[in-house]
Amino acid sequence: MKFVLDNWYLIVLALASGGLLLWPTLRSGGGSLTPASAVQLINREKAVVIDVCETEEFAAGHVVGAKNLPLGQFEERLAGTVKNKALPLVIVCASGARAQRAVGLAKKLGYENAQALSGGMRAWREANLPVEKA
Structure with missing residues (x-):
């Protein structure tokens, strides 16, 4: 628990970067066929x-x-x-x-x-x- 409290910013950064990676797929309705x-x-x-x-x-x-x-x-x-x-x-x-x-x-x-x-x-x-x- 101490690690999480001491490094909360790393966890937020990881979640934000994962969300940014998923955004184009979620926005386009899936699929990659243009x-x-x-x-x-x-x-x-x-x-x-x-x-x-x-x-x-x-x-x-x-x-x-x-x-x-x-x-x-x-x-x-x-x-x-x-x-x-x-x-x-x-x-x-x-x-x-x-x-x-x-x-x-x-x-x-x-x-x-x-x-x-x-x-x-x-x-x-x-x-x-x-x-x-x-």
């Missing part, structure tokens, strides 16, 4: 784009050619939608948080090439990439 990287995966490796938004959100705007699998139905419908587990998956939602959860589910089901789009549809739109409305 919109430009996603476009390359789609064009070069025939990645399948899966949008885990609810049906209403999907209808309001989504990546061109994306398949809608709301997160609540994701596990049940993924195998029927994407049969080839070797294909890369680009998983998208509005901000990136739901997509990150879906990546975990996809990997659990054997889709090792699943990645979440960092920043979600917000980042896609900010990059001025095409959006389709249903």
Whole structure:
């Protein structure tokens, strides 16, 4: 206990630096796949784009050619939608948080090439990439 009291500033410094290291990941909604990287995966490796938004959100705007699998139905419908587990998956939602959860589910089901789009549809739109409305 004496060590903690004598060196409180070191503990505060360690916690602050850890928080600063985590900040970009928490702010971006997880994932490290940029919109430009996603476009390359789609064009070069025939990645399948899966949008885990609810049906209403999907209808309001989504990546061109994306398949809608709301997160609540994701596990049940993924195998029927994407049969080839070797294909890369680009998983998208509005901000990136739901997509990150879906990546975990996809990997659990054997889709090792699943990645979440960092920043979600917000980042896609900010990059001025095409959006389709249903």
